[in-house]
Amino acid sequence: MPKKHVNEVELKNINQELSTNETTDAERRYVANVVGTLELSGPGKHFLINTEDLEKVNHSTILKLFDRSLQTIWPNGIKHDHVLLLLSDAAPYMVKAGRAIKVFYSKMEHVTCLVHALLRVTYAQCWTNKGNY
Numbered sequence: 631m632p633k634k635h636v637n638e639v640e641l642k643n644i645n646q647e648l649s650t651n652e653t654t655d656a657e658r659r660y661v662a663n664v665v666g667t668l669e670l671s672g673p674g675k676h677f678l679i680n681t682e683d684l685e686k687v688n689h690s691t692i693l694k695l696f697d698r699s700l701q702t703i704w705p706n707g708i709k710h711d712h713v714l715l716l717l718s719d720a721a722p723y724m725v726k727a728g729r730a731i732k733v734f735y736s737k738m739e740h741v742t743c744l745v746h747a748l749l750r751v752t753y754a755q756c757w758t759n760k761g762n763y
Contacts, residue, residue, distance in 0.1 A: 647715040649676065650696060650724070652687050660684040662692070664699040679703065689726035692718075696731055716740045 652662040664680045680699035684691050696716075700708045713735040718724040720742035728740030 647676075647717070648679070648696070648699075648713065649717040650692060650727075651719065652684070652692070652724075660687045662687070662695050664695065666703070687723060689723045689730060692724060692727035693730050696727070710735050711737050713738045717743060719743050 647667045649665045650662065651665075652660055655661050660683065662682050662684050663678060665676045666679045667676050680695070680702060682695055682698070684695070697708075700713065714737055716728055716731060716735075716738055718728060718740070725740075725742060728742070732738055732740055
């Protein structure tokens with residue numbers, strides 16, 4: 631899968647609100663995305679910053695993905711104080727990655743999405759009732 635990046639000039643002095651998500655594609659490969667805002671004055675449109683195939687998914691690979699993604703925005707040095715928010719699902723490896731990332735981005739808040747918890751409940755219910763439909 632080709633990598634896609636936004637223009638570094640567009641994001642140079644913008645405070646970043648980032649979202650990281652991982653999924654499995656039709657060929658059972660792990661694909662991770664990092665999305666960020668391009669608005670100067672507050673919430674606005676979000677754009678794909680980076681998409682990568684990952685060999686495995688754990689807190690370490692997510693941390694490295696996050697760092698590589700920010701290097702595409704700021705190739706001459708990541709502006710750590712401009713990263714204000716990380717939104718992810720509540721998978722344990724994402725929570726662990728968020729804690730590790732926070733060490734380097736002291737102004738950043740990590741918020742996990744409630745939807746992931748609801749999805750896990752749905753999956754659990756589906757597996758419990760498997761074949762009973």
